[in-house]
Amino acid sequence: MKLKKYSELIFGLLILAFGIFYFILTIQLPRKDTIDATFIPYILSAFMGVLGILQLSAGIKASKKFKEEEYVAENLDHLTVIKIIALIVIYIAFLQPIGFLICTAVFLVLGFILLTPVGTKINYVQYITISVVATVLIYFSFRNGLHLMLPEGILRLGR
C-alpha cells in the first residue's frame, strides 16, 4: 500500500502544518513586553519547525528504504472506524436537545450492532435489553445517587 510507504513523510508534513498554524496564531496575539504570553508559544513553534524538518528527512529515508514485498498489509477495517466515529458525533450532537435517555439507548444498540464480530449472530432482543437497562441504570444512579444531572432533553422524568 502506498500510504504506509509515505506515512512517516506525511507525519512530518503534519508536524510542519501544525507548527505553522500555531505560529500564525501566535503572531496575532497582542504584545505586552519582551517576554510575555507569546514567548513560550514562539519557542514551541520553533521546536515544531525543527522537529517537522527532522521527521521529513527521516520520512524521505524511510520511503526509500521501504520494500513493497516485505510489507505485510494489516487487515484493518477502516469503514467500521469511520462509522463508529460518525455514530459518536451524531450521538453527542443530539445529547442536549433530545436528552441522555433516548440518545444513549439508541447509541448503545447501534454501537453493539456495529461492533459485533463476523460470525457472531446479532441478538436484537439481548442488545435492546442491555442498552435500555444500562441507560436507565446510569441515568438514575447518577441523578439520584450521585447528584449528576445528565441532559434531560425532551423526556422529563425523575422530577
Next chain:
Amino acid sequence: MADILQAAQAVFALQTLIFIIIGVAVGIVFGAVPGLTAVMAVALFLPVTYGMDPGVGISILMALYIGATSGGLISAILLKIPGTPSSVATCFDGHPMLDKGEGPKALGVGIVFSFLGTIVSVLALMLIAPKLASIAIKFGPHEYFAIAVFSLTLIATLSCKSMVKGIFAGVLGFAFATVGIAPVDATIRYTFGTTQLKAGFTTLTVLIGLFAISEVIKTAEKAKQKNEMKVAQVSMKKIKGFGFSLKEFKDQVPNGILSAIVGIAIGILPGIGSGTSNIVAYTVSKKRSKRGELYGTGIIDGIVASETSNNAGIGGALIPLMTLGIPGDAVTAILLGGFMIHGIQPGPLLFINNSVLVYTIFIAMFVAAIAMLVLEFYGLRIFTRLLNVPKHLLLPIIFVLCVVGAFGINSRVFDVWTIVLFGLLGYMFYRFDVPNAPFIMGFILGPMAETNFRRGLMLSNGEFRGFIANPISGLFLLLAVGSILWTVFGSYREKKKQICVSNLS
C-alpha cells in the same frame, strides 16, 4: 496522631471499605482484560466520586489503581497477552510455567509479590513523601520551573522508537495547554473567541479522550474479525497456601527487594511508570541472577521481578504527585485530575493543611493492597471468566460512561466534544506510532514550567540569572542539560532498545 486516628476512622467506615473492595475488583478486571487499562478504570470511576467526600473518593481511585496494576498478571499468565503494559515481562515466564502445569504457582507468586511490591512502595511513600514535602515547601517559582524543565527533558527518554515523535508529542501537549488565559499577564490565547475555551482544556477530558476514547475507536478496526481467545483454566482449589513453598519464598526475597527498588525508583521519575519498570526489573534481575540462563523458561524469578516492580511503581509515582503535583505516569496524571475535582491541590501544602487526607490515602492503600491479595487469589475463577466478556457489548457502554464523566466535570456538552477531539488525536497518534504519554506530560508540566518561568522572572527583576543562581533550580537545570546530553549520546549507542515499551498506562 489524632489525624491518623481520624483518617483510620474514615477508611474503616463500612461504606469506604465496600467502595475500596469494589474498586479493587473493578481494577483487577480492567487490568486483566486486554485493551482495558488502569487509566480507563480511573477515568470511568471519577464521575462516581464527584459527589463524594474527597477522602472516600480518592480511596476508591487508589483501590482501582492498585487493582488494575496487578490484574494484568492474570491475562499475562493465562492468555499470554499482557492485560496492561505493566505486565509485559510477566508473560516471559508466566506462560512457560502454565505450559509446564505450574499455572497456579505462577499466579500465586504473581499475586503475592504484587501485594508485597505495593506494601513496600507505600512504606517508601510514607517515609519519603513527608520529608520531601518539608523541603518542597520552601520551593519558589525558580525551583518549580527547573523541576518542570527537568521532567520535560525526560520525555525524550520515553520515546524509544522515534525520539522526534516523542518530543513532538510533548511539544504538542504543551501547545494545547497554552489555550486559554495566559499566566501572569492574563492574555487570552487561542480561544477563537469562544468563552468555553477561556479556562483551557480540562486535564481530565484530555486524558479520557487520549486513553479511553481512542481505545474504543481502535477496537473498531478489528471488531469485525473473529477472534477467539483461549483462556486456560486452572483450578486453585487444591492449592496449599498460595501455591509455593516457604523455601521458594525465602529464595525470592533478595530478588523481590531489588525489583521493588527498581519499581519505586522508576515510579518516582516523572513520565515513566510501571510500563517500563517491569521490563527493567526483569532485565536487571536476570543479569544479577545465578541462574539467569533459565529466565524465560518458566521460573518464578521472572514473575517476581516483573510483578513486584510494577506494583512498587504505585508508591513511587505518588511521591512526586503528592509532594510536587507532578504526575509520575498516565494513571497519576488522571489521579491529579481527580484531586483537582475535589478541590485538592497536590503539593507540599497538602501535608500541612490536609494531613488527614494524606493519612487516609496511605491507609486506604494498605487496605486496598490486602483486598487485592484476597480478591485476586480467591476470586480468580470469576476474573478469568470475565476475560471473555464480549468486547462489542463492553466498549459502547464504556464510551457512554466516559461521556458521563466528561459531562459531569462542568455539566456542559462542550467537554464531551473535547474528549472526542482528543480521542481522535489519540487514534491518530496510534496510527502514526506516536507515544501518547509524552503528550500528557507536556500538557501538565508545560503550564507549570511557563507559569513559574514568568513568575520567577518577575521575582528576579527580569534577569535569567535568578534561575541559575538559585542552588536547587540550578541543580535541576544542570540535570536537565545532562539528561538531554545522555539521551542524545545514548541514541547513538542504540542500547536503549532493550528496555523499550511503546506506551505506558
